[in-house]
Amino acid sequence: MENKINIEKYFSKGTFVVPEYQRGYKWAVKDGEKESSLEFFVNSLTTAIESNLNEYFIEAVTVVEDNGEIVLVDGQQRTTSLFLLFVVLGEKEFVKGKLSYNVRDDSRIWLNNQVSEKKEDIKDEDVQDIFYFNKAIKQIEILIKEIQKEEFLTFIKTKVYLLYNQIPKEKAVNTFIALNGLKAIMKDEELIKSDLLIKSSRSNNVIETKVKTSNEGLNLVNELIGIEWKINEDRGRLARNWDKWLYWWNQKEVKNYFGISNSQHPLYYLLVTYWNINKEVDNKQDFSFDNFKAKFIDNSLNAKNHFEGLRKLQKTFEDLYNYYETHNYLELILKTSNSKEESLRYFLDSKINNKLTLEEYSKWSLADATHLEIINGTSETIKIEGTEDETEIVIKNKKAQGAIDLLSEKYVYWDENNEEFNDKRKLYAFRFLLLLNLLEDNKLKRKFDFSIWDNGSLEHIYPKSKAECLNFNNEYLEGSVHCIGNLVLLYGSDNSSFRAKEFSEKKDTYFNTSEEFKSRNLLHTITVFSKSEWKEQEIIENKKTTIKQLKKHYEIN
Numbered sequence: 001m002e003n004k005i006n007i008e009k010y011f012s013k014g015t016f017v018v019p020e021y022q023r024g025y026k027w028a029v030k031d032g033e034k035e036s037s038l039e040f041f042v043n044s045l046t047t048a049i050e051s052n053l054n055e056y057f058i059e060a061v062t063v064v065e066d067n068g069e070i071v072l073v074d075g076q077q078r079t080t081s082l083f084l085l086f087v088v089l090g091e092k093e094f095v096k097g098k099l100s101y102n103v104r105d106d107s108r109i110w111l112n113n114q115v116s117e118k119k120e121d122i123k124d125e126d127v128q129d130i131f132y133f134n135k136a137i138k139q140i141e142i143l144i145k146e147i148q149k150e151e152f153l154t155f156i157k158t159k160v161y162l163l164y165n166q167i168p169k170e171k172a173v174n175t176f177i178a179l180n181g182l183k184a185i186m187k188d189e190e191l192i193k194s195d196l197l198i199k200s201s202r203s204n205n206v207i208e209t210k211v212k213t214s215n216e217g218l219n220l221v222n223e224l225i226g227i228e229w230k231i232n233e234d235r236g237r238l239a240r241n242w243d244k245w246l247y248w249w250n251q252k253e254v255k256n257y258f259g260i261s262n263s264q265h266p267l268y269y270l271l272v273t274y275w276n277i278n279k280e281v282d283n284k285q286d287f288s289f290d291n292f293k294a295k296f297i298d299n300s301l302n303a304k305n306h307f308e309g310l311r312k313l314q315k316t317f318e319d320l321y322n323y324y325e326t327h328n329y330l331e332l333i334l335k336t337s338n339s340k341e342e343s344l345r346y347f348l349d350s351k352i353n354n355k356l357t358l359e360e361y362s363k364w365s366l367a368d369a370t371h372l373e374i375i376n377g378t379s380e381t382i383k384i385e386g387t388e389d390e391t392e393i394v395i396k397n398k399k400a401q402g403a404i405d406l407l408s409e410k411y412v413y414w415d416e417n418n419e420e421f422n423d424k425r426k427l428y429a430f431r432f433l434l435l436l437n438l439l440e441d442n443k444l445k446r447k448f449d450f451s452i453w454d455n456g457s458l459e460h461i462y463p464k465s466k467a468e469c470l471n472f473n474n475e476y477l478e479g480s481v482h483c484i485g486n487l488v489l490l491y492g493s494d495n496s497s498f499r500a501k502e503f504s505e506k507k508d509t510y511f512n513t514s515e516e517f518k519s520r521n522l523l524h525t526i527t528v529f530s531k532s533e534w535k536e537q538e539i540i541e542n543k544k545t546t547i548k549q550l551k552k553h554y555e556i557n
Contacts, residue, residue: 003163003164003165004161004162004163004164005161005162005164006157006158006159006160006161007082007156007157007158007160007161007162008157008158010061010162010164011082011094011095011098013070013164014065014068014069014070014098015068015069015070015097015098015099015100016063016069016070016072016079016098016099016100017069017070017071017072017100017102018072018076018080018099018100018101018102019071019072019073019102024104024107024128024129024132025076025077025080025107025128025129025132025133025136026077026132027041027077027080027081027132027136028132028133028135028136028139029132029135036135036139037077037240038081038136038139038140039139039143040240040243040244040247041058041078041081041243042081042085042139042140042143042144043143043247044056044058044243044246044247044250045152045155045156045160046143046144046147046152047247047250047251047252048155048159048160048250049151049152049155049159050252051250051251051252051255051262052262053159053250053262054159054262055159055161056159056160056161057160057161057162057163058078058160058161058162059075059078059162059163059239059243060074060075060162060163060164060165061074061075061078061079061162061163061164061165062074062075062165062166062167063075063164063165063166063167064166064167064168064169065166066169069100071169073167075162078162079099080099081136082095082156083095083098083099083111084114084133084136084137084140085140085144085156086153086156087114087115087137088137088140088141088144089144089149089152089153090149091153092114092115093115095115096115096116097112097115099111101129104127104129105123106122106123106124106125106127106129106130107127107129107130107133109121109122110122110125110129110130110133111133192271192289192292192293192297193242196238196242196297196303196306196307196310197238197239197242200238200300200303200304200307238307241307241311245267245270245310245314246266246267248314248318249266249267249269249270250266254321256450256451257321257331257334257450258334259334259340269317269341269344270310270313270314270317271287271292271310272287272341273313273317273341273344273345273348274306274309274310274313275287275291275292275295276341276342276344276345276349277313277345277348277349277351278295278296278306278309279295313348316348317348320347324441324442324445324446324447325358325359325442325445326358327447327448328438328441328442328447328448329357329358329359329361329362330347330358330362331448331450332362332365332366332435332438333358333361333362333365335450335453336362336365336366336368336431337365337371338368338370338371339370339371342371343361343365343371346361346371346375347361356374356375361374361375363400363435363553363554364396364399364400366431366432366435367396367399367400367402367403367428367554368399368403369395369396369399369400373395373396373399374396377394377396378394378395378396379392379393379394379395380392380393380395380398397554397556400554400556401554401556403428403432404432404547404550404551404554404556406421406424406425406428407425407428407429407432407484407546407547407550408484408543408547409425409483410477410478410479410480410482410483411425411480411482411483412425412426412429412482412483412484412487413425413426413429413458413460413464413482413483413487414482415482426458429458429484429487430456430458430489432546432550433458433487433488433489433524433525433546434452434453434456434489435550435553436524436546436549436550437489437522437523437524437525439524439553440523440524441523444523449521451491452489452491452492452522455491455492455493456489456490456491456492457489457490457491457492457495458487458488458489458490459487459488459489459490459495459498460481460482460486460487461486461487461488461503461506461528461529461534461539462481462486462503462534462535462539463500463501463502464481464482465500466500467480467481467482470535470536470539471536472536476536476537476540478540478543479536479539479540479543481539483539483543484543484546484547485538485539485540485541485542485543485544485546486539486542486543488522488524488525488528489519489522489524489525490519490522490525491518491519491522493518494517494518494519497509497517503533503534504533506529507529510526510529511529528542
């Protein structure tokens with residue numbers, strides 16, 4: 001039997017029954033201003049469809065199939081929430097006769113009334129279940145008000161998956177034992193979640209209950225139910241933490257920021273960073289479920305400690321992302337580092353002392369220094385030109401100096417007589433103009449929009465098609481229409497608005513707030529267009545100012 005099934009196949013299984021020992025429906029309960037578990041669940045689904053995920057998992061359910069009924073040992077809250085979601089979406093026939101609350105008649109009747117034309121009388125509508133059923137309906141209606149319902153329905157039915165875990169009837173109280181049998185079909189990250197939740201929610205000692213009294217059957221059931229309620233409560237709390245992390249990492253902005261592809265699990269960087277931080281220095285093993293489990297989840301106490309460690313690491317990730325300055329510098333690092341995972345570990349590992357700041361690290365990474373060159377200050381021995389003497393030079397400083405030297409040349413955008421470094425010059429021009437715009441955003445305490453990284457362009461201020469009209473000679477020998485002084489950064493969507501326009505026309509486009517122009521947010525770029533005119537002198541002055549700013553940033557004389 002295949003355990004991994006989508007929601008359409010799940011609801012085709014038969015009638016789900018909520019047994020007597022299950023608690024009432026609680027996912028619509030709100031804790032002050034915080035969102036309810038139901039709101040979090042629905043928001044996770046809407047985020048998943050917006051992120052174009054091909055598969056989205058909503059945990060495992062554990063059931064007993066008994067005489068045509070499917071007893072929900074674990075999965076009551078999720079199944080009921082899906083039932084109510086389909087009701088709101090108008091799919092009543094899809095879930096008709098699919099959910100029965102044997103635990104309370106009024107709850108069962110209320111659910112049946114939502115999908116049946118013939119309504120039954122309810123003796124008491126003030127019971128807890130019905131109160132929260134109604135709350136749930138209202139919460140769902142608000143959350144999906146703006147969503148395209150047909151597309152959402154198709155996504156939920158076909159692309160939302162769970163793990164269907166069937167166990168024997170006599171093992172129903174031990175809710176999660178059979179999860180250990182799901183390894184063959186689960187991704188490493190899902191396996192880690194399952195084992196963490198199982199072991200973190202159990203006591204440190206294996207409980208072995210033996211029959212000792214004449215009421216042995218009743219005592220055994222009561223004791224096991226009490227234990228399982230506590231386990232369910234702990235596991236629910238841990239699962240909610242995990243799902244909140246998943247919701248955060250599934251956001252489109254976060255995935256773009258960390259460069260998470262659709263083929264990677266959203267929590268990959270959380271788990272692999274935790275692995276890199278906490279494995280021994282001499283441990284050469286790669287990140288995998290088996291290695292993670294052997295190291296961090298070998299017993300209940302370890303599982304609890306490492307779950308807490310993951311929680312703290314997640315908080316650090318969120319803090320770095322949410323604060324404008326760390327957000328901006330870390331993104332520079334993530335875009336330019338030769339070893340992204342090592343860079344993340346370096347800044348997130350609390351055991352590393354005397355670390356460089358994010359600002360310091362980012363400036364060397366921007367100049368193509370490697371991770372080891374940056375943190376170790378690697379140097380090389382070179383001969384002093386014109387002498388037999390040698391000197392030590394720090395490689396990251398040498399690379400930064402070399403990059404600025406390239407930008408100081410007469411032709412940066414294009415040099416037909418020296419094509420060897422054309423791509424390198426354009427690369428550094430793009431990176432360093434981005435840096436200057438980012439530094440301006442830092443002054444305003446705002447996050448820089450890094451969508452320009454994959455959709456940006458270098459724009460000539462004075463049109464390159466009219467280069468012959470400029471007279472770069474005598475005092476302006478070091479300048480050209482292709483030098484850094486005549487280049488600005490634009491978002492790619494705005495490039496076509498400029499084309500070969502004169503400076504005055506480009507300036508009008510830039511400051512015409514009645515038209516959409518994303519590059520208007522680039523504060524360094526905007527300072528260029530504040531000039532009244534743009535000729536040889538302005539280009540040379542802007543070149544000198546730009547090089548001076550870069551040298552100051554890199555502390556180069």
